Amino acid sequence: MRNLLQAMKDGYGLLTGEGQFLVFFLIALYILWFFKKNEIKELKRYATVMLLFLLFPLTVKGLMLYATAFYGYAELWVLLPVTLLTGFMLTGFIFEWAPELPFLRKYPVWREAACIAAMAVLLFLCGTLSVMPVKTQVASMGYVLPKETEEILEEYVCNGIPEGEKVWLLAPDDIMAYARTYDGRICLPYGRFLWEKELSAYTYDSYAADTEELHGWVNGTLTGMNEVEISENYLSMCSSKEITVLIFEKERLTADGLAEALKKQDSYRYTGETDRYVVYRLAERQDA
Amino acid sequence: MAQELAGEKLIERSIYIFGIAEALHLAGLFKHVPVSSLAGIALPAWLAAVVLFAVKDMLDKKKKKKQGTETESGDPAGFRKFPYRTLLFCLIAVLQAVWFLMLQTPEISGDITGETVQTFLTENAVYTVNPMTGSAFTQGMPARLKILGLPAFYALICRLTGCPAVYTVYRIMPLVTFLLAYVVYGLWARFLFPKDYKKQITFLLVIALLFQFGCYGIVSDGARLFAAGWRGETIRALILLPYALLCLMKKRKKGVLLCILAEACMVWTLYGAGLVLLMTVIVEVIRYVDNRRHMLLRQNFKKEGGV
Numbered sequence: 001m002r003n004l005l006q007a008m009k010d011g012y013g014l015l016t017g018e019g020q021f022l023v024f025f026l027i028a029l030y031i032l033w034f035f036k037k038n039e040i041k042e043l044k045r046y047a048t049v050m051l052l053f054l055l056f057p058l059t060v061k062g063l064m065l066y067a068t069a070f071y072g073y074a075e076l077w078v079l080l081p082v083t084l085l086t087g088f089m090l091t092g093f094i095f096e097w098a099p100e101l102p103f104l105r106k107y108p109v110w111r112e113a114a115c116i117a118a119m120a121v122l123l124f125l126c127g128t129l130s131v132m133p134v135k136t137q138v139a140s141m142g143y144v145l146p147k148e149t150e151e152i153l154e155e156y157v158c159n160g161i162p163e164g165e166k167v168w169l170l171a172p173d174d175i176m177a178y179a180r181t182y183d184g185r186i187c188l189p190y191g192r193f194l195w196e197k198e199l200s201a202y203t204y205d206s207y208a209a210d211t212e213e214l215h216g217w218v219n220g221t222l223t224g225m226n227e228v229e230i231s232e233n234y235l236s237m238c239s240s241k242e243i244t245v246l247i248f249e250k251e252r253l254t255a256d257g258l259a260e261a262l263k264k265q266d267s268y269r270y271t272g273e274t275d276r277y278v279v280y281r282l283a284e285r286q287d288a
Numbered sequence: 289m290a291q292e293l294a295g296e297k298l299i300e301r302s303i304y305i306f307g308i309a310e311a312l313h314l315a316g317l318f319k320h321v322p323v324s325s326l327a328g329i330a331l332p333a334w335l336a337a338v339v340l341f342a343v344k345d346m347l348d349k350k351k352k353k354k355q356g357t358e359t360e361s362g363d364p365a366g367f368r369k370f371p372y373r374t375l376l377f378c379l380i381a382v383l384q385a386v387w388f389l390m391l392q393t394p395e396i397s398g399d400i401t402g403e404t405v406q407t408f409l410t411e412n413a414v415y416t417v418n419p420m421t422g423s424a425f426t427q428g429m430p431a432r433l434k435i436l437g438l439p440a441f442y443a444l445i446c447r448l449t450g451c452p453a454v455y456t457v458y459r460i461m462p463l464v465t466f467l468l469a470y471v472v473y474g475l476w477a478r479f480l481f482p483k484d485y486k487k488q489i490t491f492l493l494v495i496a497l498l499f500q501f502g503c504y505g506i507v508s509d510g511a512r513l514f515a516a517g518w519r520g521e522t523i524r525a526l527i528l529l530p531y532a533l534l535c536l537m538k539k540r541k542k543g544v545l546l547c548i549l550a551e552a553c554m555v556w557t558l559y560g561a562g563l564v565l566l567m568t569v570i571v572e573v574i575r576y577v578d579n580r581r582h583m584l585l586r587q588n589f590k591k592e593g594g595v
Contacts (some may be wrong), residue, residue, distance in 0.1 A: 019505060021434075050567075068556065071520065123500075129500075145454065146393055180420065181406055
């Protein structure tokens, strides 16, 4: 029960974020029940029943089981016609209640325009202008994926792959996340589901602890990584697994033992760098 | 029978087109037909479907002309009466499309459609390797995810048009979802405010503002529309569920059935039973209870000697 309540709390947080549109929806339902009793009766009843289902823990449990627990609590709220009813209520407000307002009585068209403008301001204040501020990034003109990622994949990973061959890449998560979307010829030693746990539902495959450590090493999150020996071991492991391209964040080459390990080995050769990353390529492949 | 609106035709025919892709996807999955061969079948199948739709429309038009019933047309009079409001809505919609197509990086967390489409195209086969790594599966993949046809649909479009998968998945398909979502809300506008163009266009304007400013949570309608328009969950939330609800209100069984089937082919469901089906059941139960209540009230009224 505690897990369920926690899931509901988290889901509600995901659903509302920093916005207050759900309040508009509740106001819309209130208005429909108490002021517009004869309008869109079935829709109103459905919305009310669904809202109760989504708030009552037992029915939530049932709904989550129905959704096979693949989708979380927040996803279930798509069943509620929030945008529809809010839109209906706000439109009704503009046409039915706005004429009662005292200002601009002589200019009905301007009054409607003023109401729409005021409503836009209200929605802006209760919502946001940026898409999910935490998660998405602004794309650069002409790029679909993050610019630096796309550039590095084009220039240093996909450039010159022979016909019918594949290239193995090991890089920080920011690049690995987009690598296979960018080009299907790029193969990865581990998939995105290693660090995005919700993606593990998409496959039964799993990874051994050493793969998780490899992920930690390339991302700079592995403990004790400042030792040169550890990096040397991972570099030799990468070359034995024939990982063609290695990419590291530039700042790591000054902070831990990786820079020294890279100097000592001869399997990988420096190929190039961008503002944020530095690229190494398997020597044999470069010579070929 | 009520006249089928152009928007309804568009939504339902889009589902039919997707249905063909789903059938081809299953052929690729179970019969191991290469994606290139599937594309070779998809093109004539889709063209045949479009021709059939056009022929059906022509026959319907002729039939209605003979019967003397009016055919549906747009509302140019409404547009002429309220041009500023209409233009404002169109301007907002266009700006929204430009905004999310040019400036937003796709929200890929929790989704592997892009990788899957690229994998289908590179391997020229359906689910022969793990889309997230490019190497063979060690344990496999849940069958109920494998049967979902959206990645194959996108891969077929890539194969036929030559458009890169990144653009097809993250730019073109979200635009299609965006347009269809407005079509659905346009149909709702006609349903909620029949023969009142002024209210209809204002309703759409309000919806556009709700989408624009409602991007605050990862599952809010606005965020889905602008950052994840290619996903099955987005199509369900913004097209299938509102359209099925509209069909339920209008008692159009065909539309509801199509949405139930489309959902089963697009998102993870309980052996085909998805949220559209659940919504249908709830609406029908509410309707049944309401009818029963009215019947009992009428019986009581008669018993008490009412006329």
